[in-house]
Amino acid sequence: MTRYIFRRVMSAIPLLFGLLTFTFFIIRLAPGDPVSLYVQGDVDPAFAQNLRNSLGLNDPLPVQYVKWVKSMLLGEMGVSFSRNAAVTKILADTIPNTLLLTVFALLFNFLIGIALGITTALKRGTCTDHLVNITSLFVYSMPEFWLGLMLILGISLQLDLLPASGMHSPLAKYLSTPRYLWDVFQHMILPVFVLGVASAAATGRYMRGSLLEVINQDYVRTARAKGLSEFLVIGKHALRNALIPIITLLGLSLPFLLGGAVIVETVFAWPGMGKLTVDAIFARDYPLIIGCTLVSGVMVILGNLLADILYAIVDPRIRYE
Amino acid sequence: MNDRRLDMDGGWLQRNIPGLSFIARGQRTFGWLLLAYFLMFPVLILANLNSFIEGMRSMGLSVFLVLVDFDHHRLFLRIDVLEHWLSSILVIAMPVLLWWLNRRRLRGMARDSDEHELSQWALAWREFKKNRIAATGLVVIIILYTIAFLCPYFAPYHPNAFQDGLVTKFRKPLSSVTVLHLNEESVSSRNLASLRMQSDYPSLVRDLVLINRDLTDDGFASTRAVDAFRVEGAEVKATVGDDLVSIPISSLVSPDPEEFAGRRIHLMGTDSYGRDILSRIIYGSRISLTLGFVAVLLSVTFGTLIGLLAGYFGRFTDSVLMRFVDVLLAFPALFLILIIIAAFETIAVPRVVLIVLVLGLTSWMGISRLVRGEVLAVKEREFVFAARALGLGHARILRRHILPNILTPIIVNATLRIGGIILVEAALSYLNIGVQQPTASWGNIIFEGKDFLSHAWWISTLPGFAIVVVVVCFNLVGDGLRDAFDPMLNNERV
Numbered sequence: 001m002t003r004y005i006f007r008r009v010m011s012a013i014p015l016l017f018g019l020l021t022f023t024f025f026i027i028r029l030a031p032g033d034p035v036s037l038y039v040q041g042d043v044d045p046a047f048a049q050n051l052r053n054s055l056g057l058n059d060p061l062p063v064q065y066v067k068w069v070k071s072m073l074l075g076e077m078g079v080s081f082s083r084n085a086a087v088t089k090i091l092a093d094t095i096p097n098t099l100l101l102t103v104f105a106l107l108f109n110f111l112i113g114i115a116l117g118i119t120t121a122l123k124r125g126t127c128t129d130h131l132v133n134i135t136s137l138f139v140y141s142m143p144e145f146w147l148g149l150m151l152i153l154g155i156s157l158q159l160d161l162l163p164a165s166g167m168h169s170p171l172a173k174y175l176s177t178p179r180y181l182w183d184v185f186q187h188m189i190l191p192v193f194v195l196g197v198a199s200a201a202a203t204g205r206y207m208r209g210s211l212l213e214v215i216n217q218d219y220v221r222t223a224r225a226k227g228l229s230e231f232l233v234i235g236k237h238a239l240r241n242a243l244i245p246i247i248t249l250l251g252l253s254l255p256f257l258l259g260g261a262v263i264v265e266t267v268f269a270w271p272g273m274g275k276l277t278v279d280a281i282f283a284r285d286y287p288l289i290i291g292c293t294l295v296s297g298v299m300v301i302l303g304n305l306l307a308d309i310l311y312a313i314v315d316p317r318i319r320y321e
Numbered sequence: 322m323n324d325r326r327l328d329m330d331g332g333w334l335q336r337n338i339p340g341l342s343f344i345a346r347g348q349r350t351f352g353w354l355l356l357a358y359f360l361m362f363p364v365l366i367l368a369n370l371n372s373f374i375e376g377m378r379s380m381g382l383s384v385f386l387v388l389v390d391f392d393h394h395r396l397f398l399r400i401d402v403l404e405h406w407l408s409s410i411l412v413i414a415m416p417v418l419l420w421w422l423n424r425r426r427l428r429g430m431a432r433d434s435d436e437h438e439l440s441q442w443a444l445a446w447r448e449f450k451k452n453r454i455a456a457t458g459l460v461v462i463i464i465l466y467t468i469a470f471l472c473p474y475f476a477p478y479h480p481n482a483f484q485d486g487l488v489t490k491f492r493k494p495l496s497s498v499t500v501l502h503l504n505e506e507s508v509s510s511r512n513l514a515s516l517r518m519q520s521d522y523p524s525l526v527r528d529l530v531l532i533n534r535d536l537t538d539d540g541f542a543s544t545r546a547v548d549a550f551r552v553e554g555a556e557v558k559a560t561v562g563d564d565l566v567s568i569p570i571s572s573l574v575s576p577d578p579e580e581f582a583g584r585r586i587h588l589m590g591t592d593s594y595g596r597d598i599l600s601r602i603i604y605g606s607r608i609s610l611t612l613g614f615v616a617v618l619l620s621v622t623f624g625t626l627i628g629l630l631a632g633y634f635g636r637f638t639d640s641v642l643m644r645f646v647d648v649l650l651a652f653p654a655l656f657l658i659l660i661i662i663a664a665f666e667t668i669a670v671p672r673v674v675l676i677v678l679v680l681g682l683t684s685w686m687g688i689s690r691l692v693r694g695e696v697l698a699v700k701e702r703e704f705v706f707a708a709r710a711l712g713l714g715h716a717r718i719l720r721r722h723i724l725p726n727i728l729t730p731i732i733v734n735a736t737l738r739i740g741g742i743i744l745v746e747a748a749l750s751y752l753n754i755g756v757q758q759p760t761a762s763w764g765n766i767i768f769e770g771k772d773f774l775s776h777a778w779w780i781s782t783l784p785g786f787a788i789v790v791v792v793v794c795f796n797l798v799g800d801g802l803r804d805a806f807d808p809m810l811n812n813e814r815v
Contacts, residue, residue: 030664
């Protein structure tokens with residue numbers, strides 16, 4: 001198993017490198033450069049040229065690429081153009097915020113999704129089943145940002161129950177630790193809900209289908225015939241097999257979550273990776289864009305790896321040599 | 322034999338009015354729907370007779386002027402007027418097309434009325450029609466596309482028309498605005514600078530400018546919106562916001578308050594400029610619906626091509642293409658889209674085209690994986706070996722032997738994707754890099770309304786419902802198609 005994980009991590013490195021190279025060329029092939037964005041109006045053209053020189057933007061593209069590869073190999077991410085701080089430091093500040101959001105959204109997604117799937121599968125054909133199915137269809141057909149706006153409108157503006165945006169209240173840093181956590185938690189509820197609810201609906205649907213498929217199989221009938229309680233039949237025998245396809249979803253849902261985080265963080269003004277990436281892209285902040293790409297790529301690849309490992313845990317028939 | 326022909330032919334009415342033959346043969350729901358759809362077009366023309374005639378006149382005059390002297394008159398070929406012509410042509414062409422299809426179908430049935438074997442498509446269609454919910458979704462989608470292509474005939478006002486924003490902005494849904502109708506002279510003096518265009522046909526040009534103004538402005542230019550008014554001698558005293566304005570009665574269409582004053586109803590309210598939300602949603606449907614469709618077409622074509630190549634040729638081609646797909650898949654699609662749009666937004670391509678291209682070219686990876694898998698399975702089948710043994714070329718084998726056999730999962734997948742693409746397009750508008758103002762799209766109406774959420778909730782709320790309805794319908798149709806193409810699955814579900 002350890003060897004398998006090691007090999008997977010090794011094979012992820014060229015993938016990441018390809019991803020970064022792709023990003024490197026896409027952002028540099030675009031017309032215009034960051035300096036013309038920062039230096040505007042009646043500024044001495046020589047100043048702009050100097051700035052370009054110092055940022056290394058005047059070199060031919062292949063030279064820039066070689067320099068960039070060299071610095072990446074040394075583990076240097078460079079300095080952000082627009083924020084004037086080391087990229088690593090900016091990332092270190094924002095990654096926890098996004099992780100907080102995505103991890104809870106992931107939990108919400110799978111807990112609620114699996115619960116809904118089991119309920120609807122066991123109550124197939126009843127009113128509950130139809131109601132949940134229709135609701136899920138509508139929920140995952142909704143634009144995330146719109147759902148977010150509607151929740152802000154209803155829950156924050158009309159009912160004044162939860163804060164509408166940001167991660168802390170203005171004076172949160174003066175609060176005691178438990179109160180501070182409570183404050184962050186309150187700010188987190190709406191974004192996590194919006195981020196997780198659509199995928200929870202999708203997970204629920206998959207779970208329902210997968211469980212229905214398993215329930216009709218012979219070994220489940222055998223388990224019932226043995227006189228096991230319904231709880232054990234479903235919980236111990238059926239569920240384990242029904243969960244296998246759901247775990248693939250876990251890996252697949254990470255890119256979606258990160259993409260969704262862009263929107264959700266913008267709607268709720270959450271200081272995370274999504275918002276950082278959008279800002280970096282619009283500021284033509286090359287080092288920061290590369291940094292953000294690296295982080296999202298690593299997260300996606302780790303997610304897939306995690307899914308494969310969970311696979312082996314749930315299904316002992318799967319063995320990685 | 323002769324009797325039977327007559328029976329199938331069903332008389333003049335059935336031959337010339339689509340839908341009746343279905344009703345006569347017992348397919349009532351479908352027949353009535355088709356009949357209603359067919360009859361909707363003449364009703365639309367009658368309800369918008371004025372606009373229809375104006376559109377036709379505009380088209381005739383413009384074509385004449387442009388043909389006679391292109392250089393001086395090319396300004397008349399404006400995109401918004403062209404769109405109006407297109408709608409006017411479609412509103413006639415659609416019922417004619419339906420009529421012709423109906424004739425052809427009945428004639429075909431009369432010719433070979435014997436029971437013949439149903440093709441895979443006909444079987445799937447029969448399955449699909451049985452699925453009430455999916456069929457309803459399809460009907461809604463057809464209605465929405467019809468509205469999108471004929472928006473001047475459905476929208477009450479022009480989407481960008483606004484006048485006297487102080488009075489008309491932030492009107493609640495189901496509210497109305499009092500308007501005073503100005504007469505032609507006072508309107509012309511106000512904004513007809515383009516009349517000074519050089520031309521050998523000054524009177525025709527004048528007519529055309531006036532017609533085009535009405536087509537694109539829907540008479541907003543000839544009205545004045547006020548909060549309240551009263552007649553005082555030869556003047557009308559009107560309150561506009563906090564101001565009191567006086568308008569001479571001589572500049573109005575008639576001295577009679579009954580005739581010069583009217584009400585403009587805004588079913589879904591107005592936005593921060595006083596533009597009608599319902600009209601903007603209707604016009605915005607063009608962007609969302611066509612963009613979603615074209616982008617999916619693009620991504621399916623591209624994805625299928627890559628998948629076919631990778632799956633069919635295998636080995637090196639496969640490894641290279643699929644590693645590339647892996648790289649792209651390790652990227653949250655939205656990041657990729659953002660980077661590309663932000664990078665190329667300065668290029669002189671209309672924003673809509675750029676978005677279609679980017680959405681199309683960033684969403685093909687899933688399809689190509691699907692296609693590759695299917696090809697790997699199909700290419701080991703005997704008929705492919707046979708085709709190869711016959712010495713057929715790769716292109717022919719791919720096109721005639723492999724592609725037809727993997728078409729159904731592609732179609733199902735594409736239908737399910739359209740909804741997703743519509744959501745992404747709306748999200749781009751929300752990040753303010755989608756379709757730009759003043760062109761209406763569902764996403765940018767929501768984006769515009771988000772700053773006024775606390776006191777004008779309807780601006781952001783209502784377009785969202787439109788998005789949800791469309792995406793739900795596409796998902797329903799996609800699910801329905803999947804079930805229809807896959808009878809095995811269908812039996813299992815019962």
